Amino acid sequence: xxxxxxxxxxxxxxxxxxxxxxxxxxxxxxxxxxxxxxxxxxxxxxxxxxxxxxxxxxxxxxxxxxxxxxxxxxxxxxxxxxxxxxxxxxxxxxxxxxxxxxxxxxxxxxxxxxxxxxxxxxxxxxxxxxxxxxxxxxxxxxxxxxxxxxxxxxxxxxxxxxxxxxxxxxxxxxxxxxxxxxxxxxxxxxxxxxxxxxxxxxxxxxxxxxxxxxxxxxxxxxxxxxxxxxxxx
Amino acid sequence: xxxxxxxxxxxxxxxxxxxxxxxxxxxxxxxxxxxxxxxxxxxxxxxxxxxxxxxxxxxxxxxxxxxxxxxxxxxxxxxxxxxxxxxxxxxxxxxxxxxxxxxxxxxxxxxxxxxxxxxxxxxxxxxxxxxxxxxxxxxxxxxxxxxxxxxxxxxxxxxxxxxxxxxxxxxxxxxxxxxxxxxxxxxxxxxxxxxxxxxxxxxxxxxxxxxxxxxxxxx
Numbered sequence: 001x002x003x004x005x006x007x008x009x010x011x012x013x014x015x016x017x018x019x020x021x022x023x024x025x026x027x028x029x030x031x032x033x034x035x036x037x038x039x040x041x042x043x044x045x046x047x048x049x050x051x052x053x054x055x056x057x058x059x060x061x062x063x064x065x066x067x068x069x070x071x072x073x074x075x076x077x078x079x080x081x082x083x084x085x086x087x088x089x090x091x092x093x094x095x096x097x098x099x100x101x102x103x104x105x106x107x108x109x110x111x112x113x114x115x116x117x118x119x120x121x122x123x124x125x126x127x128x129x130x131x132x133x134x135x136x137x138x139x140x141x142x143x144x145x146x147x148x149x150x151x152x153x154x155x156x157x158x159x160x161x162x163x164x165x166x167x168x169x170x171x172x173x174x175x176x177x178x179x180x181x182x183x184x185x186x187x188x189x190x191x192x193x194x195x196x197x198x199x200x201x202x203x204x205x206x207x208x209x210x211x212x213x214x215x216x217x218x219x220x221x222x223x224x225x226x227x228x229x230x231x232x233x
Numbered sequence: 234x235x236x237x238x239x240x241x242x243x244x245x246x247x248x249x250x251x252x253x254x255x256x257x258x259x260x261x262x263x264x265x266x267x268x269x270x271x272x273x274x275x276x277x278x279x280x281x282x283x284x285x286x287x288x289x290x291x292x293x294x295x296x297x298x299x300x301x302x303x304x305x306x307x308x309x310x311x312x313x314x315x316x317x318x319x320x321x322x323x324x325x326x327x328x329x330x331x332x333x334x335x336x337x338x339x340x341x342x343x344x345x346x347x348x349x350x351x352x353x354x355x356x357x358x359x360x361x362x363x364x365x366x367x368x369x370x371x372x373x374x375x376x377x378x379x380x381x382x383x384x385x386x387x388x389x390x391x392x393x394x395x396x397x398x399x400x401x402x403x404x405x406x407x408x409x410x411x412x413x414x415x416x417x418x419x420x421x422x423x424x425x426x427x428x429x430x431x432x433x434x435x436x437x438x439x440x441x442x443x444x445x446x447x448x449x450x451x452x
Contacts, residue, residue: 127319127321129317129319129321130321132281132286132315132317133315133317133321134333135284135286135310136284136286136310136313136314136315136317136391137314137315137333137334137337137381137382137385138307138310138311138334138337138338138385139333139337140307140337143337147323147333150323150324150325151323151324
């Protein structure tokens with residue numbers, strides 16, 4: 001069992017002394033998952049708002065698809081993205097396969113339904129009369145939506161956290177369409193799989209600790225913001 | 234007094250069923266019309282239709298002689314004030330809640346501040362200015378709600394049992410205060426309530442709604 005403790009010891013040494021490859025992997029992970037979450041927010045927030053506030057034909061079907069998308073396995077997304085982005089595929093002309101952009105594309109497909117679905121849930125929890133009250137006070141549609149977002153901000157922050165969590169923790173899609181190429185598309189999750197397979201537990205543990213720390217720090221900041229607003233209300 | 238509002242042959246449907254039928258109803262300029270009736274008789278439907286938050290299927294509504302449906306919906310909503318049973322205050326300070334409608338109208342800051350000060354003082358809630366609106370008592374919250382609407386100086390005020398959730402003593406005190414304010418401001422008002430005694434005490438005139446129709450118009 002000593003090798004486990006040795007692994008932790010070596011991992012801390014790697015982190016303390018800094019390793020250029022681990023640094024690159026960490027920054028690339030943040031860039032890919034951060035951008036994917038941002039794009040998912042830009043898609044999920046308005047789409048979720050539309051589904052929550054408007055009743056139209058096909059709404060239930062769309063809600064069903066969004067809820068299914070929330071649980072879609074990342075390898076299936078990886079397969080779908082690979083088919084689309086493959087050199088001879090429908091989007092092959094874009095030459096994106098095995099690039100960070102392809103990984104962002106896949107993570108957007110994974111995180112968007114989560115943000116959309118949780119946006120719907122957050123807005124549907126508000127008192128339905130609040131919309132009438134805001135319109136009765138003379139709000140335009142945009143002013144009303146902005147204030148509904150304000151009222152649902154705790155739930156929307158939770159949606160953002162869940163979307164980021166799903167993007168940064170997925171591995172199947174990144175492996176399939178990123179290719180885990182050193183200094184190009186290797187991110188924390190794919191690197192952990194590789195190093196574990198090679199028996200390099202010190203590096204795998206170091207990468208795992210970084211991934212956990214990143215997920216914790218980002219979610220902690222969002223949780224602080226959420227709790228501060230909650231305690232004010 | 235001239236007719237401020239004239240409704241004729243009105244039919245409003247909700248979920249494809251008639252929710253309100255009004256053959257004829259007028260409201261004079263600066264009049265407080267009380268509409269009384271049991272729950273589900275169409276009182277709230279009437280107010281929501283007046284506020285253009287519900288469409289009507291038949292009939293005509295004239296506001297100062299102009300057909301309601303020919304007016305831009307947003308412009309119309311910015312001429313009226315609507316108060317529901319519950320205050321529905323937003324998760325912000327009392328002061329920020331009162332400025333909401335003024336901000337929607339892009340009112341200059343100085344005028345906004347002046348009106349907020351005026352109504353905080355008028356309704357005796359100046360001491361609550363910085364308090365989170367969600368931490369107020371029922372009576373305080375409804376005063377803030379009234380200040381939020383009255384600061385807009387609406388041409389037509391629509392009140393949907395605004396004090397129903399309050400105790401009898403607070404309700405009576407607030408109704409008296411509000412009636413006095415509305416008479417001073419000469420604000421045309423439609424006040425709906427399930428309580429006929431409250432209706433006759435508050436309104437200059439009372440109509441009774443039953444099953445979506447005006448049953449009688451006692452003088």
